[in-house]
Amino acid sequence: MFKGSIVALITPMDEKGKICRQSLKKLINYHIKHGTSAIVTVGTTGESATLNQEEHNDVVMLTVDLADGNIPIIAGTGANATSEGILLTKKFEKSGIIACLTVTPYYNRPTQKGLYQHFKAISESSHLPQILYNVPARTGCDLLPETIIKLAKLKNIIGIKDATGDLSRIHLIxxxxxxxxxxxxxxDETALDFMQLGGNGVISVTANIAAKEMQEICSLALKKDFHTARLINKRLMPIHKILFNEPNPIPVKWAAKKLGLIKTDTLRLPMTQISHDTKIILNQALKHAGLNT
Structure with missing residues (x-):
């Protein structure tokens, strides 16, 4: 369950911005059908920043309930305050999730010492496995390899999601x-190269709309068949790129709606609807990948 293609799941909403249970169930079934290894719920792609704590809890629990044991669930539990991260993590101890994905604190820009103490405190507060999450482009905070190495020695910290795109870090870690x-x-854009250098898989945005293809790429990569994996990845490369043409999850929600996976592409402010120009490019990318049929 901790390898291959794991989806960073979008949080589907209705026209009024309420969580759409029907679309969430459809998304979960889509990933079960196509062999996605696990689901990350309420991460960056799941709009964790615009869900309040009650909604955050509700989406995680609803995802676990709708999955019904058919696919492992990882909950996003990151916070900029260590005390809040601990409370959120402890809430899910008996929920049925298999691990937590814990993003670096955002906005307050802690030192490497502060980051170490932050994750150490969270890991010591709960028995749940912790996956560190480093995405400095979104948080303004970079968890450096030397700090990751120190944290990896702690009992409950089992892995790292690195979204820097810096492939040199794999060997260092x-x-x-x-x-x-x-x-x-x-x-997603560098995930296959990442796996060829020894990575275990990808926590993917693209998998929201190309679950089968991402699963195939990762499965082939884990078998060291990088030639065939690259043939599939080449078709998806325009999607990997365009999904970040505007802040995630703006483009991927529009694409998921277009492909009939969710009812609406509703977003919470300050996220706004996809631009006309991005729609055109993304539609071309879907056709190139053979998804827009």
Missing amino acids: KQFVKNDFIIFSGD
């Missing part, structure tokens, strides 16, 4: 951590 420490890419 892998040579100093145990073999069972999991290293995920958080960048």
Whole structure:
């Protein structure tokens, strides 16, 4: 469950911005059908920043309930305050999730010492496995390899999602951590290269709309068949790129609606609807990948 293609799931909403249970069930079934390894619920792509705490809890629990044990669920539990991260993590201890994905604190820009103490405190507060999440483009905070290596020695910290796109970090981390420490890419565009360098898989935005293809790419990569994996990835490359043409999850929600996976592409302010120009390019990318049929 901690390898291959894991989807960073969008949070479907109705026209009024309320969580859409019907679309969420459809998305979960889509990923079960196409062999996605696990679901991350309420991460960056799940609009964690615009859900209040009650909604955050409700979406996680609803995802677990609708999955009904047919696919593992990982909950996003990151916060900029350590105390809030601990409370959120402890809420899910008996929920049925298999792990937490914990993003670096945002806005307050802690030092590497502060980051270490932050994640250490969260890991010591709960028995749940913790996957660190580094995405400095969104948080303004970079969890450096030397800090990751120190954190990897703590009991409940089992892996890292690295969304920097910096492939040089894999070797820096892998040579100093145990073999069972999991290293995920958080960048679809470089994920295959990441796996060829020793990564275990990807926590993917693209998988929201190309679950089968992302599963195939990762499965082939884990079998060291990088030639065939690259043939599939080449078709998806325009999608990997255009999904970040505007802030995630603006483009992927529009694409999911266009492909009939969700009812609406409703977003919470300050996220706004996709631009006309991005729609055109994304529609072309869907056709190139053979998804827009």
